[in-house]
Amino acid sequence: MEKTFHSIIEISKAINSVLDIDQLLETIMDAAIQSVGVERGILFLKLPDGTLQPRAARNVEKETVVNAEEISRSIIAEVASSGHYFLSSNIQDDPNIMQRPSVREFKILSVLCVPLVNKDSTIGTIYLDSRKATKVFTERDVEFLQTFANLAAIAISNAHVFEAAKNEARYWKGEASQRHGLENIIHCSEAIGMLCQRTRSVAHTMLSVLITGESGTGKELFARAIHYHSPRHDGRFMPINCSALPEYILESELFGAKKGAYTGSIADTKGLFEEANGGTIFLDEIADMQPTLQAKLLRVLQEGEIRRVGDTHYRYTDVRVISATNKNILEEIRDGRFREDLYYRLCGMELYIPPLRERRDDVVPLAHYFVQRFCDENNLTRKSFTPAALTALQGYSFPGNVRELQNIVRKAVLLSNTQDRIEEIELPKILPLRDDPEDFSEATKQHIVKVLEKVEWNQTRAAELLGLNRTTLQAKMKKLNISRM
Template sequence: MIEKHLLLEPEHFSALLEVGQAINAIYQKQPLLEKVMDIAAEAIKAERGFLVLRDELTGELRVQASHNMSEGQAHQIARPSSSVVNQVFQSKTSVNTMNAMEDPRFGTKESIIMQKITALACVPLIQKGKTIGVIYLDSTLDKQKFTDATVAFLQAFANQAAVALENASLIEDLTQENRQLQSELERTYGFKEIVGSSPKMQAVFDVMRKILNSDISVLLEGESGTGKELVARAIHYNSHRKDRPFVAQFCGNLSENLLESELFGHKKGSFTGAINDKRGLFEIADGGTFFLDEIADISPVIQAKLLRVLQEGTFRRVGDTDYRKVDVRIVSATNKSLKSEVKKGNFREDLYYRLNVIAITMPPLRERRSDIPLLVNHFLKRISDKTGQRLKRIQPESLRALINYNWPGNVRELENTIERAVVLSGDGPISLGELIIPDAESEGLKPRTLKEQEKEIVLRTLEECEGNKTKTAEVLGVSLRWLHYKLNEWQMVKVGKMNGNGQ
C-alpha cells in the first residue's frame, strides 16, 4: 500500500506527461533544458531553480539553464566546495528539506544563509547508470513546500528528462555529422547545379568556398554559356545573405535611360511616362546580392553611379535629390576582357578595381571535356525528373561525339543539344543522328575557328527547321533578335525555304 504522503499530485502527472511529449517535440539541447526547468518549477510550485550538467572535458558542473534566478545566484549555490548540488551529484541520491535554515545539513552553508533559502529539493540526472547532472529547485517563501512526495515526483521527472536530453544530444550529434558530411560532399563534388570534377572547375569551387561569407565584390569572366550566373547564384545562396534577395540584371543592349531607371528607380514626374515613384533593383536587392551581367556594356553615366554605390553604399533615384542607403554585394559578369576595355578607355579604371576584388574565370567547355559525361547525365536526370519519364540512355558513339565537339556555346549549348536530342530520340536511346552537331571525327581533321563552327551550326539548324527562324531560335536556345543579327552579319537574310509566314 502506497503511503499517503508519497501520492503524486495531479499536476505531477501532467508534468510527467509534458516532459514525455517534449522528448518527441524538442530536438535541440538548449531549448529542451530550458523547457525542463520551466516544467519542473511549475509542477512543484518552486520559486526558482537551475540545472547543471557535467562538462565531459573538464569534469566540472556547469549551469546550463535556470528559472527565475540570476547566473550569479546559480553559480553561488552550485560551487563545488561542499555544495548540496555537488553532494547530490557524487552520491546519486536526492536531497530535500522543508526548513533549510534550521536543517543541520544546510544551516551553515553560506549560499543558504546569503540567499535566505527556506526549502529546497535537489535530484540527480542519471543516464544509463551514470550521473550527468543535477536539477536544483528552491524557495525563499514557504517552509512546507517540498515534501517526500515532491522529491519522488522530481526524481521520476528527472529520469524522463535524462531520456529526453539523451535523445536531443543524439539528434544534435547526427545533425552536426550530417552537416560535416554535406560540407565534405560539397567540397568534393562542388555546388548544387554546378557540375564539374575537372581540375579547372575544382579551382573555381575552391575560390567560391573562400569568398562565400565575405562581402567583397566578385567579377566573373568567361565566354557566354559557361555558367557565370549559376556561380553568382551559388555564391549568394551559400552565403550569410542567402535569406535576402538575389537580383539579376542583364546590362547589354539596354539604353542608358532605361538601365538607369531599372537599377536606381525614378521619382514621379522625372520624365515622360514616370507616373509613379518606382523602386530600383538596388533597393529591391537591399541586404542581398545584385548580379550585373555584361557589365562591360554599361555607359559612363551608369559607371559613375555604380561606383558611388560601391564606394559609399548610396544612390539617388532618377529625378530625386535625396540619397538612399543600400547594402548589397555586387557580383558582375562579362564575356569581354574588362581590363582591355579599361585600356581602350571604354570602362573606368577605378570602377574596374572596385568590381575586380576577386576574379573568377569560367573555363570554356572545350577546356574541361572530362566534365561532359557528368553534364550529360545531369541534364538527362533533370529532364527525367521534370517530365516523369524513364531516364534516357545515350549511345557510346553519341557520347564520344559530344566529348570531341568544341562547343562554341559551351554548357548552355550542350544543355540545349541534350534537350533537343531527348525529344528527337523518341523511346530509344540517343543516337548520333539526334545530336545535330558537326561530326566529331571530321572536326579533328579540319580545324576551324569558333565563328566558323557557330555559323555551321546555325545554318544547319535553320535548314532542319525549313527556314523557320522562330523555331530555329527556340531549338538553338537563342533569341530571335540574336539570330537575325547573325544572319545579317553573314549576309544570309534569305536562307532555306520560305514558309507561309514569310520566315
C-alpha cells in the first residue's frame, strides 16, 4: 500500500509538470505501463464528435487497437450510469471477449480498461493488456489504475486549457501587433498626428478615456491602440456596444449573472468586467445606456467592485475603462439623459476625432491603404487609382467617414476586377463639396434624402448604406430637418 501511495505521488508530480499535451500523454502512458507492470497499452481521447482517437500506444498491433477501441466505447457508454472500468482477468473464461480476433491471434490473456473522467465527463480511456500468465490483472491493479487515471484526466484537462489559452494569447498578440497599434492608424493630417501623440501619452496612465466623434471616424481603432500601447496590453480588450442590447441583457453582459437569475440561465456567468480583469473594457455608444444602468455602472467605477446579477457578494476587478459616443454628450447631460457624475468618471481625458471631411489630407493615404489591404486579402495583384479617381474621392464629403471610404474602395476594387488601375469610383451621387458649411449640410441633406428614398425610408437600411448607425442617422435627420414628405 505504502509503495502504491508513493508511486501515485511520483506520478502526479511527473504529469503535472508537463503542459505540452502530446508529451503529457506519452508520460501518462509510460507511467501507467510501468506502475502496473505490463508491456502493452493504448491511451484514447474522445474527440468533440464522440469518436475515440488513439493518442499514445506501446507495443500494440492494429487489430488490438480496433478491439481496444470497441471495449473503450462500451465502457464509456456505461460510465455515465456506473462509473465502470473493464476487467477481464482471465479471458479464456469470457466468451464475449474470446470472440475478438486480436484476443485469439495475439494470445491476450487479461485486459484492463479504465475511463478518464474529469468533472463528470469522460474524456477518454486507458487500455492495458497482458499476454503472460505471470501477469494477471487484479482488483488492486484496477484500484491503482483508476486513481492514476483520475489524476491523469485532471492533468490532461489542464493541458488542454493551457494550450487553448496559449493559442489565444498567440492569436491576439499577432492580431495586436498587426492591426491594433498606432502604426496602423493611417494619416497625413496634423489633427490625427496630434491625436496619436496624445494617445501614446494617455495610454501609459490609468486615466479613463472618452472618445468622441462621428460614426466611422475610428473611435474603436483608437480605443484598441490605447490598450495595446498601455502596460495592460497582455490583458484582454473587451468591447461592448451599449446601444445594441436590451438593458437587462447588457447588465448581465457587463457584470455577470448568477445561475437562475433569469429564466434559462443555467450556470453562473462572468461579466465583461471580470473577463477584462487586468485589461481594458471598451464601452461603445455609452450615451445610449439607460439611466438605471448608468447608476449601477457609476457604483462599479466608484467602488471598484462588481456584483453579478442575482448574486449577494461582491467581487473586485482591476479594469481600465475606455468609452465612446458619437453623440454630443454635454447635450445629453443638459437634457437629463446622461448622468453628469458618470461623465466625470468616464472622462479622465477626452479624445475627439474630427470627421474625415475636416481632414481631407487623410483621404488619399487611407484610400491607398485600403486598396492594398483588400487586394492582399483577396489575393489580387495590387492596384492603384487613376488621378481622376483620386480627385473624385477628394471631392466627396464622406458622411459615413472612414468606414464609408473603406466601403467605397472595397466596391471599386471588386468592380475593377482584372484591371490594375482603378478608374471608376462609384460615389453616392452628391453635389461637389464647397467650403461653405451651409452648402455642405445642404449636400449632405440631399445625399441622405436620396439614400432614404432609394430604400423607401427604411432607416435601418439607409443607415447601413451610409455606414452610420441608426441613432446617428436619426440625429442627422433631425438636425438637417429631414422627414418624409
